[in-house]
Amino acid sequence: MFSRHVDALIDAFRVLPGVGPRSAQRMTFHLLERDREGGQGLVEALQRALEHVGQCRQCRMLSDEDICGICRSERRDASLLCVVESPADVMAIEQATDYRGRYFVLMGHFSPLDGIGPDELGLDLLEQRLDSGEVAEMILATNPTVEGEATASYLMDMARSRNVRSSRIAHGVPIGGELEYVDGGTLSHAFQGRLEIK
Amino acid sequence: MFSRHVDALIDAFRVLPGVGPRSAQRMTFHLLERDREGGQGLVEALQRALEHVGQCRQCRMLSDEDICGICRSERRDASLLCVVESPADVMAIEQATDYRGRYFVLMGHFSPLDGIGPDELGLDLLEQRLDSGEVAEMILATNPTVEGEATASYLMDMARSRNVRSSRIAHGVPIGGELEYVDGGTLSHAFQGRLEIK
Numbered sequence: 577m578f579s580r581h582v583d584a585l586i587d588a589f590r591v592l593p594g595v596g597p598r599s600a601q602r603m604t605f606h607l608l609e610r611d612r613e614g615g616q617g618l619v620e621a622l623q624r625a626l627e628h629v630g631q632c633r634q635c636r637m638l639s640d641e642d643i644c645g646i647c648r649s650e651r652r653d654a655s656l657l658c659v660v661e662s663p664a665d666v667m668a669i670e671q672a673t674d675y676r677g678r679y680f681v682l683m684g685h686f687s688p689l690d691g692i693g694p695d696e697l698g699l700d701l702l703e704q705r706l707d708s709g710e711v712a713e714m715i716l717a718t719n720p721t722v723e724g725e726a727t728a729s730y731l732m733d734m735a736r737s738r739n740v741r742s743s744r745i746a747h748g749v750p751i752g753g754e755l756e757y758v759d760g761g762t763l764s765h766a767f768q769g770r771l772e773i774k
Numbered sequence: 775m776f777s778r779h780v781d782a783l784i785d786a787f788r789v790l791p792g793v794g795p796r797s798a799q800r801m802t803f804h805l806l807e808r809d810r811e812g813g814q815g816l817v818e819a820l821q822r823a824l825e826h827v828g829q830c831r832q833c834r835m836l837s838d839e840d841i842c843g844i845c846r847s848e849r850r851d852a853s854l855l856c857v858v859e860s861p862a863d864v865m866a867i868e869q870a871t872d873y874r875g876r877y878f879v880l881m882g883h884f885s886p887l888d889g890i891g892p893d894e895l896g897l898d899l900l901e902q903r904l905d906s907g908e909v910a911e912m913i914l915a916t917n918p919t920v921e922g923e924a925t926a927s928y929l930m931d932m933a934r935s936r937n938v939r940s941s942r943i944a945h946g947v948p949i950g951g952e953l954e955y956v957d958g959g960t961l962s963h964a965f966q967g968r969l970e971i972k
Contacts, residue, residue: 579827579838582838585820588812588816593800602792604823605861607824609861609881611789612824614786615820617789618790621779622805622817625779626806626817629777629780638777638806638807664799664803667799683807
């Protein structure tokens with residue numbers, strides 16, 4: 577309204593997920609009035625990330641190098657391969673579990689209407705990986721949504737035809753949740769997936 | 775965790791107001807996975823704003839130029855001066871009201887504990903403005919908080935000693951609000967500030 581550059585910055589902040597016109601304005605004023613140093617830090621960090629962060633050639637995880645740290649690490653069990661939809665899923669699994677195998681990041685899920693098929697998900701790369709004979713078990717950790725399930729089922733067939741064992745992470749009542757408030761689909765899943773107590 | 779540049783970017787996003795670790799991660803992945811062009815646009819807009827946006831020499835509003843558009847405009851009534859705490863307040867007033875006077879932006883409010891006094895709020899500049907004789911009425915639109923009220927009352931004295939009329943924007947029950955749910959302070963203000971119906 578008063579400054580071309582201020583207006584342009586408010587607009588530019590709206591590319592961020594969850595940022596509407598009010599938050600974009602708040603971010604702009606905050607940086608320009610109170611934290612220009614932090615703003616300059618953000619410029620540099622973003623510029624550097626855009627320039628240097630690509631995808632791991634082996635697992636498609638976001639990485640600074642050709643092959644990411646997990647794929648390079650000798651201490652990771654190469655016979656376990658966990659397939660996830662996004663880098664955020666890898667972060668979540670690494671932070672919460674003691675999984676020590678490797679990953680394959682699809683960067684999405686099957687979505688024919690958006691033109692996302694096997695090529696976009698890098699499934700040729702995944703096939704090579706299964707063909708190499710290195711992988712004993714493929715753990716399917718795609719999201720429990722319609723698209724995630726369709727993707728998992730396609731990958732399950734891919735593994736079966738190559739005699740690679742595949743498994744799906746368990747879906748059921750979340751820890752700390754109350755049965756009464758859990759949705760029907762989850763509860764029905766929890767019954768189907770019940771485990772025998774030994 | 776896997777990429778130095780990714781981690782640095784997640785950290786850098788946390789300078790933004792209202793952005794915690796989860797949103798910072800979401801922003802980072804969103805830009806790197808899906809909108810690198812938008813990310814580059816943000817880099818450039820932020821860099822340009824940091825370089826070129828300063829404060830108007832006359833009213834302290836964020837501005838690309840020495841004197842901002844409102845202060846330069848001949849169509850603005852120079853005899854009315856509205857004092858606000860921040861550039862966002864100017865935006866809000868411009869968008870909602872038909873005020874056609876000029877502004878003075880304090881960029882804060884009195885806060886002795888944080889070392890914010892007359893100098894930090896540019897009150898010497900405001901005094902010059904009042905001394906120039908150009909201003910007939912100073913409208914105090916600081917926030918109705920303890921600090922905002924203290925600031926307003928200081929400015930009121932400043933105007934009185936210079937024989938400049940000053941006014942305070944009305945505080946009361948918000949339009950569309952329900953009396954039952956309005957807080958006590960606001961309701962009491964609304965009674966004190968009642969206007970006679972003619």
